[in-house]
Amino acid sequence: xxxxxxxxxxxxxxxxxxxxxxxxxxxxxxxxxxxxxxxxxxxxxxxxxxxxxxxxxxxxxxxxxxxxxxxxxxxxxxxxxxxxxxxxxxxxxxxxxxxxxxxxxxxxxxxxx
Amino acid sequence: xxxxxxxxxxxxxxxxxxxxxxxxxxxxxxxxxxxxxxxxxxxxxxxxxxxxxxxxxxxxxxxxxxxxxxxxxxxxxxxxxxxxxxxxxxxxxxxxxxxxxxxxxxxxxxxxxx
Numbered sequence: 001x002x003x004x005x006x007x008x009x010x011x012x013x014x015x016x017x018x019x020x021x022x023x024x025x026x027x028x029x030x031x032x033x034x035x036x037x038x039x040x041x042x043x044x045x046x047x048x049x050x051x052x053x054x055x056x057x058x059x060x061x062x063x064x065x066x067x068x069x070x071x072x073x074x075x076x077x078x079x080x081x082x083x084x085x086x087x088x089x090x091x092x093x094x095x096x097x098x099x100x101x102x103x104x105x106x107x108x109x110x111x112x113x
Numbered sequence: 114x115x116x117x118x119x120x121x122x123x124x125x126x127x128x129x130x131x132x133x134x135x136x137x138x139x140x141x142x143x144x145x146x147x148x149x150x151x152x153x154x155x156x157x158x159x160x161x162x163x164x165x166x167x168x169x170x171x172x173x174x175x176x177x178x179x180x181x182x183x184x185x186x187x188x189x190x191x192x193x194x195x196x197x198x199x200x201x202x203x204x205x206x207x208x209x210x211x212x213x214x215x216x217x218x219x220x221x222x223x224x225x226x227x
Contacts, residue, residue: 004155034215043117043203044156044218089155099209100146100169101216103155 002027006090006104013080014112021075021107023064023090031092033057033066033073034101038087047075047088082111116140117206117219125225126194134189134222136204144168144209145187146216147179150201162187163209191224199226 007022025031035047035057048057053068062077073090090104116139126132138145144163148156158171162181176192185206191198201223205216 036218043119043220044205046215046217049215091155099144099207099216100158100161100171101148101156101205102158105155106153 002031002092002094002102004090004092004102004104006088007107009087009106009108010110011107012110012112015082016079017111019075019077019080019084019109021088021090021109023073023075023104025071025073025090025092027071027092027094029094031094033064034091034093035062035064035073035075036089036091036103038089038106040086044089080109080111082113085109085111117204117217119202119204119219119222121222122220123223123225125227128194128196128226130194131190131192132194132224134191134202134204134224136187136189136206136219138185138187138204138206139217142206142208142217143185144207145181145185146205146207147187147189148203148205149173149198150203150221151197152200156203159189168209194226196226199224 032051034049036044037047048059050057050066056065087106118137146161147159150156160170161168165181178190181187201221203221204219207216
């Protein structure tokens with residue numbers, strides 16, 4: 001079935017370090033791919049998305065490229081900040097009769113000052 | 114601010130009881146989806162409502178049921194609560210039709226079953 005596998009956490013980095021969170025997917029069709037972020041005590045916020053192969057989503061310094069050949073959508077940021085501390089979820093959606101979102105298990109990111 | 118509001122924010126229930134969670138969708142959105150997020154896990158799709166009818170369901174038993182109202186708000190009902198139902202319940206609204214839009218999530222309702 002359709003699924004998302006992402007790098008297990010927690011990930012702890014120092015401020016201004018480079019970040020990569022790996023994400024791979026399995027899907028029967030042609031999904032759209034997303035990264036959501038969940039700050040402590042809050043719901044999910046869409047961070048970025050890509051709807052077709054080779055698209056690059058970007059927002060707030062984060063980037064991810066839809067790689068069909070490797071079925072991946074890795075999240076990257078060149079210089080992280082303390083305010084980036086959160087849980088990050090990779091997700092896919094297949095627009096069939098019900099547009100359900102399939103999430104990975106989440107990666108907790110902690111940034112040290 | 115996404116415009117999706119959920120109530121209540123926290124709830125404690127006893128095993129065997131019934132609970133109703135509520136969601137007001139973002140203005141202009143006609144589709145509501147519900148997700149269960151257990152501690153330390155990613156959200157799992159429960160079901161989706163479009164035009165007041167269930168439009169897809171995940172792997173959840175029938176004691177999880179829902180409603181969507183003409184104003185597109187929605188309820189999630191869970192009967193015969195079990196300890197494993199303790200989780201954050203998230204509601205997401207979107208527009209379904211030509212060019213389905215992204216989903217916007219509410220803050221969630223934290224349900225604790227004791």
